[in-house]
Amino acid sequence: MSFIELKNVTKTFHAxxxxxxxxxxxxxxxxxxxxxxxxxxxxxxKSTLLSLIGGLSKAxxxxxxxxxxxxxxxxxxxxxxxxxxxxxxxxxxxxxxxxLTALENVMLPLAIQPGLNGSARGMATEALSRVGLxxxxxxxxxxxxxxxxxxxxxxxxxxNRPALILADEPTGNLDSKTGDKxxxxxxxxxxxxxxxxxxxxxxxxxxxxxxxxxIRDGEVVR
Amino acid sequence: xxxLDISLNNLLRKKGRTFFLVSGxxxxxxxxxxxxxxxxxxxxxxxxxxxxxxxxxxxxxxxEGLPLSYGGLTVSAVTAGGRQLTMEDVARIGTxxxxxxxxxxxxxxxxxxxxKGTRVLVAGVxxxxxxxxxxxxxxxxxxxxxxxxEALIGKDAAARLQLSxxxxxxxxxxxxxxxxxxxxxxxxxxxxxxxxxxWVQGKFHKGNAVSLIELSALxxxxxxxxxxxxxxxxxxxxxxxxxxxxxxxxxxAMHYFHKFSLGISALLLIVAGMIIFFAMTxxxxxxxxxxxxxxxxxxxxxxxxxxxxxxxxxxxxxxGAAGYGIGIxxxxxxxxxxxxxxxxxxxxxxxxxxxxxxxxxxxxLLASIYPAVRAGRLDPVEALKTL
Numbered sequence: 001m002s003f004i005e006l007k008n009v010t011k012t013f014h015a016x017x018x019x020x021x022x023x024x025x026x027x028x029x030x031x032x033x034x035x036x037x038x039x040x041x042x043x044x045x046k047s048t049l050l051s052l053i054g055g056l057s058k059a060x061x062x063x064x065x066x067x068x069x070x071x072x073x074x075x076x077x078x079x080x081x082x083x084x085x086x087x088x089x090x091x092x093x094x095x096x097x098x099x100l101t102a103l104e105n106v107m108l109p110l111a112i113q114p115g116l117n118g119s120a121r122g123m124a125t126e127a128l129s130r131v132g133l134x135x136x137x138x139x140x141x142x143x144x145x146x147x148x149x150x151x152x153x154x155x156x157x158x159x160n161r162p163a164l165i166l167a168d169e170p171t172g173n174l175d176s177k178t179g180d181k182x183x184x185x186x187x188x189x190x191x192x193x194x195x196x197x198x199x200x201x202x203x204x205x206x207x208x209x210x211x212x213x214x215i216r217d218g219e220v221v222r
Numbered sequence: 223x224x225x226l227d228i229s230l231n232n233l234l235r236k237k238g239r240t241f242f243l244v245s246g247x248x249x250x251x252x253x254x255x256x257x258x259x260x261x262x263x264x265x266x267x268x269x270x271x272x273x274x275x276x277x278x279x280x281x282x283x284x285x286e287g288l289p290l291s292y293g294g295l296t297v298s299a300v301t302a303g304g305r306q307l308t309m310e311d312v313a314r315i316g317t318x319x320x321x322x323x324x325x326x327x328x329x330x331x332x333x334x335x336x337x338k339g340t341r342v343l344v345a346g347v348x349x350x351x352x353x354x355x356x357x358x359x360x361x362x363x364x365x366x367x368x369x370x371x372e373a374l375i376g377k378d379a380a381a382r383l384q385l386s387x388x389x390x391x392x393x394x395x396x397x398x399x400x401x402x403x404x405x406x407x408x409x410x411x412x413x414x415x416x417x418x419x420x421w422v423q424g425k426f427h428k429g430n431a432v433s434l435i436e437l438s439a440l441x442x443x444x445x446x447x448x449x450x451x452x453x454x455x456x457x458x459x460x461x462x463x464x465x466x467x468x469x470x471x472x473x474x475a476m477h478y479f480h481k482f483s484l485g486i487s488a489l490l491l492i493v494a495g496m497i498i499f500f501a502m503t504x505x506x507x508x509x510x511x512x513x514x515x516x517x518x519x520x521x522x523x524x525x526x527x528x529x530x531x532x533x534x535x536x537x538x539x540x541x542g543a544a545g546y547g548i549g550i551x552x553x554x555x556x557x558x559x560x561x562x563x564x565x566x567x568x569x570x571x572x573x574x575x576x577x578x579x580x581x582x583x584x585x586x587l588l589a590s591i592y593p594a595v596r597a598g599r600l601d602p603v604e605a606l607k608t609l
């Protein structure tokens with residue numbers, strides 16, 4: 001049984017009277033512990049695919065299941081719980097909350113995690129330490145460089161020890177040297193048997209993953 | 223970190239926005255509190271002034287005959303049957319439980335006589351008490367009587383009897399010196415001839431008799447009916463009645479003031495609520511990506527609403543406290559200039575304090591519910607845009 005399974009998934013959007021298919025009958029399997037890169041040009045549907053795997057949107061038809069959970073069958077609250085328990089997101093634009101320190105940003109997913117009993121701070125400090133930012137824990141995002149912000153975003157993605165990490169163009173806003181460090185971190189997480197799905201349009205970055213899924217005009221071509 | 227910490231951090235680290243929100247609501251609450259406290263202070267002032275303006279309790283002999291008609295001058299009823307009122311009764315009124323609420327006691331002795339062949343009614347009065355009671359009295363010519371034996375004449379009586387200040391009026395029992403003529407009052411006083419009550423009692427051989435007693439009671443301090451009962455209790459042979467029209471006029475004035483200040487306060491709170499609503503809506507718009515992130519990392523709709531409503535609660539609680547402070551302090555400085563009301567007094571009202579806090583929190587939360595629910599329902603993909 002695959003960890004991530006998509007069967008004939010179609011996702012359409014409506015723009016006025018017109019219907020536009022971002023994904024057409026996509027089927028794919030990703031095994032637990034795989035590091036997969038989804039490649040494709042802008043508008044090919046790779047980010048839409050990531051949002052479906054991440055339970056942020058629902059397929060218009062077909063089945064998306066993670067760890068044998070059919071995401072289409074989950075209500076809004078269950079879907080939120082699923083994201084909290086299974087996923088860690090790393091975004092191109094980092095999306096750090098500007099009024100929270102680096103440590104507080106990392107603690108965010110734990111703020112709604114029941115049963116932590118005061119261990120949240122320790123977990124967040126450990127995650128920050130893993131990305132080498134424990135010394136800057138009390139800084140606000142505006143006091144960090146782009147690379148440091150991305151590392152905080154990675155720490156936030158791993159703080160609740162998710163089984164699946166979804167990265168959307170994680171090096172898109174970084175210089176090549178900093179981007180390389182971020183990819184090294186993702187590789188490190190992969191070595192810990194985490195499943196990683198990374199969206200990128202860079203062939204060089206995609207080749208760092210164990211497998212490349214190429215998508216074009218809403219269809220998987222490789 | 224808890225959801226409360228997210229709300230607190232947002233408020234603390236966006237000090238300018240928090241200050242604007244708190245100030246907006248605080249000004250609204252403060253203005254509402256100021257309106258209420260000024261309204262209450264004005265109410266007390268106006269009620270006090272109204273209480274001192276005219277009589278609101280009339281004490282008559284417990285007559286078995288026709289009721290006394292002071293305006294229609296049915297004087298015969300004063301002495302027809304029952305016990306005659308005396309000056310001792312006037313003193314006894316000062317012993318009732320609510321004696322401190324009595325502003326003026328004005329006894330009167332009404333006697334019919336003839337002047338220059340015309341029948342007139344002489345009203346023996348205590349001039350000081352009478353002038354305190356009838357603040358509308360104006361001496362149009364001459365002066366107020368200063369000694370017993372001097373008279374003040376109603377305008378119509380002066381015209382009919384062709385009397386003016388300095389004239390002498392001869393009676394069978396003596397004579398009165400006309401000290402002054404009253405200006406038009408539009409009441410029965412225009413046709414009367416006023417003299418000192420002790421002089422009238424002596425010259426007309428009435429002993430210490432009194433026809434009626436008018437009382438001005440500070441009825442805002444206690445129910446007027448209670449005072450009427452107390453007067454009837456100390457004067458068994460008399461009949462005290464409340465002058466309903468006067469009491470009702472005062473109650474109506476009080477009611478109007480109360481309604482006016484409540485209406486303005488409600489309006490101000492609505493405006494403050496609208497400020498909060500627009501500010502919260504703008505804040506949600508500004509924080510769309512942040513809310514999208516919260517949703518992406520597993521926040522439920524309820525968590526988002528909780529974060530935003532907690533912020534609204536804290537803001538409105540602070541605004542309520544600040545608004546109460548503004549509302550009770552500002553009238554002390556502003557009221558004297560705006561209303562020329564130098565003797566308004568403002569008292570600490572714990573009920574008003576609690577009400578202003580509760581109203582502020584209620585307005586803040588109500589105004590934030592819609593933006594918060596909308597934020598909670600944001601589509602994370604739309605909110606984050608990049609996915």
